[in-house]
Amino acid sequence: MSTNQQTGTFDRGDEHRSSLSQGANYAVERARPGLPSTSAKRLAKGLGWFSIGLGLAELLAPRAIASISGVSNKHTGLIRLYGLREIAAGVTIFAQEKPTEGVWSRVVGDALDLTSLGVAATNPEAKLGRVAFATANVLAVTVLDVICAMQLSSGSNQGIHAQGTCIVNLPPEEVYSFWRDFQNLPRFMRHLDSVVDMGDGRSRWKAKGPAGMEVEWDATIIADVPNEVITWRSLEGSDVDNAGAVRFERATGGRGTIIKVNLEYMPVGGVIGSTFAKLFGEEPEQQLDDDLRRFKQVLEVGEVVVSDATLLGTGYMAQRPGQPAAPEELEGADMLPSETATNYGSEGRYTER
Amino acid sequence: MRANCWYGKTMLSVEDVPDPQILNQRDAIVKISSTAICGSDLHLYNGFIPTMQRGDILGHEFMGEVVEVGREVRNLTVGDRIVVPFPIACGSCFFCKEELFSLCENTNPNAWMAEKAFGHAGAGIFGYSHLTGGYAGGQAEYARVPFADVGPIKVPDYLSDEQVLFLSDIFPTGYMGAEMCDITPGDTIAIWGCGPVGQFSIRSAFLLGAERVIAIDQVPERLRMAEQGGAETINYEEQNVYEALMEMTGGRGPDACIDDVGMEAHAPGIIFAYDRVKQAMMLETDRPHALREAIMCCRNGGVISVIGVYGGFIDKFPIGSVMQRGLTIKTGQAHVQRYTRPLLQMIENGDIDPSFVVTHRMSLEDAPHAYDIFKNKQDNCIKVVLKPDWDGNEGAGAKDDSYTVVH
Numbered sequence: 165m166s167t168n169q170q171t172g173t174f175d176r177g178d179e180h181r182s183s184l185s186q187g188a189n190y191a192v193e194r195a196r197p198g199l200p201s202t203s204a205k206r207l208a209k210g211l212g213w214f215s216i217g218l219g220l221a222e223l224l225a226p227r228a229i230a231s232i233s234g235v236s237n238k239h240t241g242l243i244r245l246y247g248l249r250e251i252a253a254g255v256t257i258f259a260q261e262k263p264t265e266g267v268w269s270r271v272v273g274d275a276l277d278l279t280s281l282g283v284a285a286t287n288p289e290a291k292l293g294r295v296a297f298a299t300a301n302v303l304a305v306t307v308l309d310v311i312c313a314m315q316l317s318s319g320s321n322q323g324i325h326a327q328g329t330c331i332v333n334l335p336p337e338e339v340y341s342f343w344r345d346f347q348n349l350p351r352f353m354r355h356l357d358s359v360v361d362m363g364d365g366r367s368r369w370k371a372k373g374p375a376g377m378e379v380e381w382d383a384t385i386i387a388d389v390p391n392e393v394i395t396w397r398s399l400e401g402s403d404v405d406n407a408g409a410v411r412f413e414r415a416t417g418g419r420g421t422i423i424k425v426n427l428e429y430m431p432v433g434g435v436i437g438s439t440f441a442k443l444f445g446e447e448p449e450q451q452l453d454d455d456l457r458r459f460k461q462v463l464e465v466g467e468v469v470v471s472d473a474t475l476l477g478t479g480y481m482a483q484r485p486g487q488p489a490a491p492e493e494l495e496g497a498d499m500l501p502s503e504t505a506t507n508y509g510s511e512g513r514y515t516e517r
Numbered sequence: 518m519r520a521n522c523w524y525g526k527t528m529l530s531v532e533d534v535p536d537p538q539i540l541n542q543r544d545a546i547v548k549i550s551s552t553a554i555c556g557s558d559l560h561l562y563n564g565f566i567p568t569m570q571r572g573d574i575l576g577h578e579f580m581g582e583v584v585e586v587g588r589e590v591r592n593l594t595v596g597d598r599i600v601v602p603f604p605i606a607c608g609s610c611f612f613c614k615e616e617l618f619s620l621c622e623n624t625n626p627n628a629w630m631a632e633k634a635f636g637h638a639g640a641g642i643f644g645y646s647h648l649t650g651g652y653a654g655g656q657a658e659y660a661r662v663p664f665a666d667v668g669p670i671k672v673p674d675y676l677s678d679e680q681v682l683f684l685s686d687i688f689p690t691g692y693m694g695a696e697m698c699d700i701t702p703g704d705t706i707a708i709w710g711c712g713p714v715g716q717f718s719i720r721s722a723f724l725l726g727a728e729r730v731i732a733i734d735q736v737p738e739r740l741r742m743a744e745q746g747g748a749e750t751i752n753y754e755e756q757n758v759y760e761a762l763m764e765m766t767g768g769r770g771p772d773a774c775i776d777d778v779g780m781e782a783h784a785p786g787i788i789f790a791y792d793r794v795k796q797a798m799m800l801e802t803d804r805p806h807a808l809r810e811a812i813m814c815c816r817n818g819g820v821i822s823v824i825g826v827y828g829g830f831i832d833k834f835p836i837g838s839v840m841q842r843g844l845t846i847k848t849g850q851a852h853v854q855r856y857t858r859p860l861l862q863m864i865e866n867g868d869i870d871p872s873f874v875v876t877h878r879m880s881l882e883d884a885p886h887a888y889d890i891f892k893n894k895q896d897n898c899i900k901v902v903l904k905p906d907w908d909g910n911e912g913a914g915a916k917d918d919s920y921t922v923v924h
Contacts, residue, residue, distance in 0.1 A: 225611020300548050396678065419611060454629070461623050464609045466589065470540050471641060473570070474626040481628075485572030486644065487520060487650045488537040488661065 204315035208263045211270060211312060214305070222247030234294025235284040242280070249273055254297070264316040271313055274306040279381030323405075326427045330451035332460050333420040336391045336412040342463060343410055343423075344410025352458035354451070367396075371404070379403035403468060405430040423459070426453060443476065519905065520574045520657035521716025521884040526564035529885040537653065537661035542587040545665030547723065550580035550654045552881070553680040554891055554901045555686055556601075556712045557779070557826045561646065561897065562888050565802070566828055567782060568647040575884075576644040579602035579655030580678060581680040581764075582646035583665075590666045595817040601662050602853035603686045605641040605652065608667035619850035624663065625650045636777035639850060643866060656884055658905045673865070677868035679872035679902060680864055685715070685901075688871050691717025691777070693897075694824035695725050697847040699771035702711040704763040705766055707814060710750070710777035710825060711739035713874050713900045718775050718824070720869055731765060733758055733807075735783070738897040754785055762814045778807035779825025795832060812838050820835070823848040874900045880907035890910040 175250050226240035226247070240318040257266035274342055278299065283348035285295045332339050342348055346367050357370040357378075365385035373379040381402030387395045387409075397407035413422040427448070457478045458468045468477035472486050475494070520534045522592045537546055555578050560566050562575075580600040583593050593599065599606075606618035613621050621640035625631060630648050631638035641663070644654015653660065662669060670682040698706055706722045708715055711734035722730045732743035733751045735893045740750040751761045762771060780803035783789060792804035811821055812835050821844055839846065863869055879887055887901040 207900070227606075246725050331611075333614070354761070371582065457628060460610075465607045467541055467543075467627055469607070469623055469641075471626045471651045471663075472537075472661075473647050474654045475540070478626040479629060480626075483570055483647050483651055485522075486647065487522065487572055487574045487653045488535045490535040491538070493535075494538065515762050 214259030219250030233298035234291035236289040267313040326448040330456040340422040518658035542589040547581040551582040576654035577658030616853040618854040683871040690722040690851040695721035696824040707771035708859040715777035746769040774811035774822040782806040801832040805831040877901040900906040
């Protein structure tokens with residue numbers, strides 16, 4: 165775990181595997197793996213204050229800044245703009261719980277500053293000694309920025325973590341056994357195509373990845389306490405390394421079962437892939453919430469509930485108008501949830517009084 | 518089929534759309550015989566409800582004949598004549614088991630939208646924006662009815678459409694507004710708003726044992742209809758509502774107040790201008806004048822029943838008056854499925870004939886005109902029933918002869 169975290173890279177070595185199974189254990193304990201160290205966060209806060217201080221100085225006293233840096237004082241407008249940029253970076257750092265983007269934006273700013281100082285040095289009015297002094301200072305801060313940004317990023321490279329919860333109006337025994345039969349999972353997990361139980365706690369999973377990619381992995385159960393908890397993780401050679409845990413808790417007063425799910429996975433296509441997926445609305449926590457809402461529907465009413473606007477069920481950002489689809493449109497759609505429905509057996513359905 | 522589709526603020530179009538099909542196995546398809554325009558449809562028409570999409574079919578008060586059922590619908594058969602409640606309820610979740618049907622957890626596929634707006638999601642509703650599920654509405658020739666084994670109620674043939682149609686919404690809604698008042702014998706109930714729901718609240722309050730009902734509005738024909746239902750009336754354009762109510766109740770105030778108005782309240786003078794400007798500037802989404810006034814008028818320890826529709830945020834809410842005087846506020850979209858059977862029984866017993874509220878009957882094709890006169894309270898319009906198979910022998914916009922204004 166340690167080596168991966170420091171380099172920020174991801175391989176499928178033993179180190180990593182142990183980190184994922186550890187992830188599953190953390191998940192069971194409802195801890196959140198992969199959080200950046202507090203020192204990186206503290207450093208980020210310091211850089212944030214530095215950004216705001218320097219930004220204010222550039223904004224309010226551009227001539228003084230020009231003089232200290234030895235550059236021509238004709239460019240006060242540009243210096244003021246850079247001041248605004250610094251303040252924006254500072255505000256971003258303080259606005260984020262984990263300010264990875266804020267600190268990376270500082271690195272980009274540093275590059276801009278260094279370029280500008282390089283250009284300024286070619287100006288005959290420039291005082292080269294002062295420009296060199298300013299450049300050295302910016303370089304020193306750049307080193308700090310890069311270290312901090314990489315530390316913050318390495319945390320996120322440990323995988324995507326999602327947690328979600330829902331409550332189902334059935335006792336834990338029924339909810340657990342439905343989930344434990346992994347072949348049921350594709351009925352409510354939108355990205356899963358199939359799960360085949362291979363016996364001995366092993367299963368083969370097929371899913372849709374981003375951009376229509378087909379991904380596949382084998383998984384094994386780590387812990388299985390009937391009616392309480394199931395944890396699993398993927399085996400070596402998986403397209404998507406992942407681990408997960410689902411807990412079942414009896415709700416108070418016989419009001420069904422509270423389900424808590426923790427998932428951790430290495431995004432297909434790495435960090436770039438996951439950023440890309442987020443741009444298209446594939447937010448892991450939202451996805452899990454939607455899956456759990458469908459899970460509840462399948463258990464409580466027998467199938468995924470659809471409306472005219474959301475022909476394929478809950479969680480769809482893209483909405484049709486609220487009017488019936490033409491037969492051609494229905495044929496062109498992915499399989500309707502009702503076509504996979506099987507268990508309408510939930511008792512005490514409200515039909516007669 | 519033909520359907521009344523929304524295309525923007527006050528822009529409606531009756532046009533050809535595909536026929537609905539069974540999508541879930543607990544669906545039924547209904548051939549609609551009568552469908553009504555609800556006061557809450559005007560909030561959509563006036564563009565105050567977000568998440569509408571061009572082409573959305575409106576309408577959530579409808580009834581008709583079952584023409585197809587999914588294989589899991591065992592209590593209905595083709596040919597049954599049914600009225601469909603406006604909230605869609607699964608019958609299996611915690612809230613349905615508690616008979617809080619409009620809070621069903623399973624019937625809003627766009628629950629994520631509602632959670633962002635309201636914190637939690639309620640049930641899906643026919644033809645009422647994507648926030649409540651994006652279901653096609655019932656101002657059409659046919660409708661798909663999900664959970665047809667839970668919601669619809671079969672109605673006997675000897676009752677006319679207009680006697681049972683309002684079991685879909687406004688009768689249960691008005692009734693629940695009155696029921697939330699916890700009426701005990703001798704109570705005086707004040708009701709803001711004499712639209713169709715207000716009219717049913719007036720009659721329901723009497724059915725539940727109120728001794729006096731005081732109804733507040735400014736539209737003369739609506740006040741007259743309230744008086745026909747046994748209410749005393751206050752025209753807020755002619756009288757100060759607070760002073761009139763205090764005078765009528767010896768300064769104590771009514772035992773309970775019902776807000777049958779909701780988010781688009783009108784009021785005399787500066788307070789209306791204040792709220793309308795804030796609403797236009799998006800500083801508040803709803804104009805809560807009726808609610809504010811109801812709170813200030815209610816007697817100490819009384820009940821405020823909010824059944825008029827609100828959708829967002831309000832301003833200058835007199836929480837001090839509520840707390841200092843021990844008021845109870847009760848609210849909610851009507852749990853229609855809870856009331857359909859007992860209220861049908863009342864209709865069968867002759868305790869009430871809901872058709873009194875109908876002032877206009879016309880073809881589905883005339884829906885845009887109907888919305889226009891309903892919104893602008895033209896032609897003494899109080900309630901419009903649209904008929905997809907209207908034969909037109911009375912001409913579009915025909916007025917009901919059986920309802921005559923008597924004073």
